[in-house]
Amino acid sequence: MKLVPSTLIVDDTEADVFLSEAVLSDTGRFPTICSVADGVEALELFSHPERATEKHPGCFPPTLVLLDINMPRMDGFELLEELARRAGSREPVVVVMVTSSKFESDIQRAKQHPLVKDYLVKPLSQEDAARLVQQFGVDAE
Amino acid sequence: MERYSSEWFEAVIDAMTEFVLVKGEKSKLLWANRAFLEYYGMSQRDLRGIVDAPHSDPDDTLQYVRDDHEVFVSGDALEVREPITGATGETVHYATIKSALVNDAGVVVGTVGTSRPLAQAEAQASEDDRAARKSTLVDLRRLVTHVPMAVATLDAKQRIVAHSLEWRRLFGLESQLSGAYYQDACETQLPLEAELTRALHTLTELNKLDAVLHAADGKRSIVNVFVRPFALPDERLGGAVVMVHDITELRERERELERVNEELGQFNYRISHDIVGPLRTISGLLDLCQRQVAGEQSAAFHGGMERLRRTTGHLIKLVDNVMEIARADAQLQTAETFSLEALLADAVSRHGETLAEHGIDLKAALAASHLTSERARIAQCLENLLSNAIKFRDPQEAQPWIEVKSTALEGATEISVSDNGVGLPKDGENDVFKQFYRGHRGVVGSGLGLYLVSKHLAHLGGSVAVASMHKPTRFILRIPNS
Numbered sequence: 001m002k003l004v005p006s007t008l009i010v011d012d013t014e015a016d017v018f019l020s021e022a023v024l025s026d027t028g029r030f031p032t033i034c035s036v037a038d039g040v041e042a043l044e045l046f047s048h049p050e051r052a053t054e055k056h057p058g059c060f061p062p063t064l065v066l067l068d069i070n071m072p073r074m075d076g077f078e079l080l081e082e083l084a085r086r087a088g089s090r091e092p093v094v095v096v097m098v099t100s101s102k103f104e105s106d107i108q109r110a111k112q113h114p115l116v117k118d119y120l121v122k123p124l125s126q127e128d129a130a131r132l133v134q135q136f137g138v139d140a141e
Numbered sequence: 142m143e144r145y146s147s148e149w150f151e152a153v154i155d156a157m158t159e160f161v162l163v164k165g166e167k168s169k170l171l172w173a174n175r176a177f178l179e180y181y182g183m184s185q186r187d188l189r190g191i192v193d194a195p196h197s198d199p200d201d202t203l204q205y206v207r208d209d210h211e212v213f214v215s216g217d218a219l220e221v222r223e224p225i226t227g228a229t230g231e232t233v234h235y236a237t238i239k240s241a242l243v244n245d246a247g248v249v250v251g252t253v254g255t256s257r258p259l260a261q262a263e264a265q266a267s268e269d270d271r272a273a274r275k276s277t278l279v280d281l282r283r284l285v286t287h288v289p290m291a292v293a294t295l296d297a298k299q300r301i302v303a304h305s306l307e308w309r310r311l312f313g314l315e316s317q318l319s320g321a322y323y324q325d326a327c328e329t330q331l332p333l334e335a336e337l338t339r340a341l342h343t344l345t346e347l348n349k350l351d352a353v354l355h356a357a358d359g360k361r362s363i364v365n366v367f368v369r370p371f372a373l374p375d376e377r378l379g380g381a382v383v384m385v386h387d388i389t390e391l392r393e394r395e396r397e398l399e400r401v402n403e404e405l406g407q408f409n410y411r412i413s414h415d416i417v418g419p420l421r422t423i424s425g426l427l428d429l430c431q432r433q434v435a436g437e438q439s440a441a442f443h444g445g446m447e448r449l450r451r452t453t454g455h456l457i458k459l460v461d462n463v464m465e466i467a468r469a470d471a472q473l474q475t476a477e478t479f480s481l482e483a484l485l486a487d488a489v490s491r492h493g494e495t496l497a498e499h500g501i502d503l504k505a506a507l508a509a510s511h512l513t514s515e516r517a518r519i520a521q522c523l524e525n526l527l528s529n530a531i532k533f534r535d536p537q538e539a540q541p542w543i544e545v546k547s548t549a550l551e552g553a554t555e556i557s558v559s560d561n562g563v564g565l566p567k568d569g570e571n572d573v574f575k576q577f578y579r580g581h582r583g584v585v586g587s588g589l590g591l592y593l594v595s596k597h598l599a600h601l602g603g604s605v606a607v608a609s610m611h612k613p614t615r616f617i618l619r620i621p622n623s
Contacts, residue, residue: 013418019425026432070418100418102461103468105517122418123425 002029002137008062009035010042010079011098012071016122020066020098023124029133034059039074043082046093061093064136066120069099069106080113094136098122160225160235160256163242167298167322168192168209171251182228192320197226199320200278201271203302210297211377212239212252222259222267234259234267278303282319291364291385297378299323299337311364311387313356330355331385337368341381344370351392354385362389410467417460424453455587462589465521469596476623478513481547481556484520488527495531502542509549513623518597522605523556525590526616530560532586533614538562544613556618557608564611573607594618 007030011017017035024030034056036042045052045060052060069076076097083093096118097110110116118135120128142148154161160177164170170188178184181194188194193202201224212219218240226232235256242251259267285292285303291311293304301318309318312330324334331354340347347368354362365386373379431446485505489496496503512519523545530543543560565573572578574595577588591605598605602621609615 013422015419015422015426019422019429022429023425070414100421101414103465103517122421123428125425125428 001140002133003140004030004063004133004137005140006032006059006062007034007064007066008042008056008059009033009066009098010039010071010076011035011066011068012037013068016068020124023126023129024132026126027129027133029137030129032058034062039071039076039079042079043074046083047086063094063138064132065093065095066098066124067095069097069101069110077109077113080115084113084115096120096132096136098124157255160237160254162254162256163251164209164254165251168206177256180225180227194228196228196230198224198232200275201226202320203278203296203300204274206298206300207296208239209252212241213249214377216241216243216249222263222270223256224267224271225256234264236263291387293318293323293383294380295323295337295383296380297341299334299341301326302380308385311354311356311362311385313358313360330357331364331366333366333368333383337381337383340368341370341378344372344378346370351388362387363392364388406467406470410464413460413464413467417457417464420453420457420460424450424457427453459587459589462587462593466589466593466596469518469521469593469600476514477516478511479516479519480510481507481512482510484516484523485545487520488523491524492527492531499531499534499541501531501534502540504542504544505546506544507547509547509554512547512554512620514554514601514620515623518601519620522594522597522618523558525594526558526618529590530558530562530614533562533564534560535562550619553603553619553621556620557615558618559609559613559615561613564614565607567610570607570610574605 007024009017009020011020014037017037021033021035024033036045036056045055049060067076067079074082076099080095083095093115094117095113095115097116098120099106100122102121107119110119118132142152155175157174158176160180161174162170162177163172169190169192172185173181173188178188181188182196183194193199193205204223208219208221208223218238220236220238222234223237224232224234236259237254237256239252239254241249242253244250258264281294282303285294285305288305289307291305291308293308294302296302300320300322304318309315312327314326314330318326323337328334331352333349336347336349339345347366349366349368352364352366354364356362365388367384367386368381369384370381371379427446427450431443431450434442482505485507489503495501527543527545534541538561541561543558546557546559548555569578574591576592578591579586579588594605598618598620604619606617606619607615608617
């Protein structure tokens, strides 16, 4: 059985976080889900793993990141740039963009980024969740 | 004094009782004999370089210049009757012969005129002519002065004969300009002399649009200049009428309109974007709620939930369409060469389930396999036409089909999308591409799909048309190659 051990949702809209968490939890394959409402905060946690472990136990480093595009202070694309820069020798972050924009140009732009493995349009559906497990789940014994 | 020296020649000419007057380019005075100097009450030095004395009637001066010009142009001597006003203010009429001074290369470089007083009868005739000339000029000036536009009439030498008050205001000039050369009075504010010369020389109209006028009072204006040269009855060049139309405010308002329009477009996009987010969230939450209570509640509850979901779905589609339209206008895309097959495959995969569910056969005959244009726009057009074809399928049809064809034309590519669905209403062909047009009552849709297609094609410089309304319904896109 495949599981996605830890998932980080980066999204400034609380209702969307609630929804995504509910949909993912329903599958029973996402044991640990955390969320951060702000790109700057997310970057902080990636840069300081000890603090991350303290605030969100079991979440860092996350197996999967669900990243929203439109956020104040630092949007999804900007966060991607920063993460790519700091990746260095660490394991690359796996990102799936989840956003309400379904425009060709945004999709193309997201898919072009090396860290982005897929693109989903809100709201997250049960099919989407199943697909995420298929793509990014690891065998748990 | 030595015989044949220049002083000797001067003394000879000074001995004559007739006036002898030598002029150069632009009727500027060079030398006059004693008789003339005494009559004019001026010294040789006073005279040099001016066109005429201040005590002269400016309208008479205009005539002198006109006559000089004729000698310059023809090279022949000219006999005229003319009024000359002396230093005392008295006007006497003279018979003057103006001859051309020609240099070694045969070019006219000046005139020499000799004048003798006219006898009584001829003097009277000359005065009558003068009065008639003046009366015409007075009428002309009155008209021109009060025309509510910046207008001026110039003579053949580009001297301002008359101008409107509006002209003075526009150029920011305080003084009267009659008699002044355009080059001296107005060239600094609005450089025009070279073009005026060309227009006058060839007797052709000149329009100079969006020129810049720097008024003497510092004000900067955008103007349209119209020059209309005219000929005299004997076909000689008479002069030109110059009209300067101030369009500064017009251009400013245009710019403002563009700015406001752009702002509106951006607002449209932003607002739609801010609406669609929460709408999608609502849709997802409704789903969630419905799943939680599946089977537990009444039919009314589930019916209500289902309709909530559908209504939300429509709203999302509408707002998505509105955003697409705002983007269609604002988007600056680059053209690329892409595969039409791949584009169609993308669209088909999105609708795969629906096509299979209703047994719709999708046929493709892409003679033109590739296209050089703005990919995203073409993708959206194809998507809209396909989803329409699916939506408007005929449920009575045993074998529903959709066909997509592409043909390469000269400098363009033609794509057609046809189907055997319910088609378009009979008199709908002109309205089909209008905003919010919905062909069939009761069919779900925002009515913006085809409108968006027409906008995209307009941006690409192409066209979309209905080739056939019903069985088959066929839309033809004509896309120019970038």
